[in-house]
Amino acid sequence: MSKINPYSIENDQQILAYEKQKLPLEILEKELDRSRHDFRSYILKDLFNFGSLGNQFGRFIRSVEEVKASFNEETPEYLKNIAGQLEELEEVGSRFSIQIERIFTQYNVDEDFLSERIEAGTTFFMDKIRKLNETLKQSPATTDNRENAQTFNEGIKSLFGSLAQHYYIMKNLQHPFSAENYFALKNKFTVPDFSINAYSKTGTAKNFQTRHPQLYFKLLELRNKICEPDDTPIYLVAGSKTIREMADYLPLSEKELLQIHGFGKTKVDRYGKKFLDVITEYCLDNNLTSRMYEKSAEEKSNKRKAESGKRKTNSE
Secondary structure: OOOOOHHHHHHHHHHHHHHHHOOOHHHHHHHHHHHHHHHHHHHHHHHOOOHHHHHHHHHHHHHHHOOHHHEOOOHHHHHHHHHHHHHHHHHHHHHHHHHHHHHOOOOOOOHHHHHHHHHHHHHHHHHHHHHHHHHHHOOOOOEOOHHHHHHHHHHHHHHHHHHHHHHHHHHHOOOOOOHHHHHHHHHHOOOOOOOOOOEOOOOOOOOOOOOOHHHHHHHHHHHHHHHOOOOOOHHHOOOHHHHHHHHHHOOOOHHHHOOOOOOOHHHHHHHHHHHHHHHHHHHHHOOOOOOHHHHHHHHHHHHHHHHHHHHHHHHO
């Protein structure tokens, strides 16, 4: 009769202890389902989370402020405009994430209701992202410092790319929402073409000067809003020169608006009131009056100079 190996007894006891600790298959499957459920909730909330972008852009603004003397005077107002739009995205995104979290408190998620909320959310956020990316494309910033220009360009490009990715995923999400679809879209995404160059040898943005940057961007935002529904070309509503003249000379009537570059009677009849409302509100808030008389004086002066130059050329 062979002796009992004490090590085999010890091993048998370890196996028995392990078997007792082992969770039944059903419990393991439930825990796995719960993990999938929680992860699904997490990535969906992350899609509507713009807090990290806001923080990143805040650091970017601070870095620009450190060298603001090298940038033109329109740059701070431009960055402030972007920050304001980002803040709105962040605030609404935070509230929307709470709605998502409430839906996922139920283990058996109402998929139809979830899809309804996602569709409503993506419609809202895609519209806001589209407007913000349009603002990014309208950068007036210039500097004669190459290094500062490169930092600025990279910061704006980075924000544009991140927002474009959010937009792409929201636009192409399948219902019911799944983590697999989310990551497939994320991997498929490529950043759309986007060009920006803040470097200018003159450094003072002679190609972009306006007396009222805040009004300029309000008018720009209105123009973009008018163009978006039917994808109307911007020059058919108000080109850059038109917006700049409105911001500089502050027309307050349809008659004055007709003197602005690019505005004819048809365009004034169609869009005039919307632009005049924005200009009038800005003037009231800032105790300003129309400066259209300056435009007339400048045009007369330029005409005299041109005629004088022509006479001089002929006499030679």
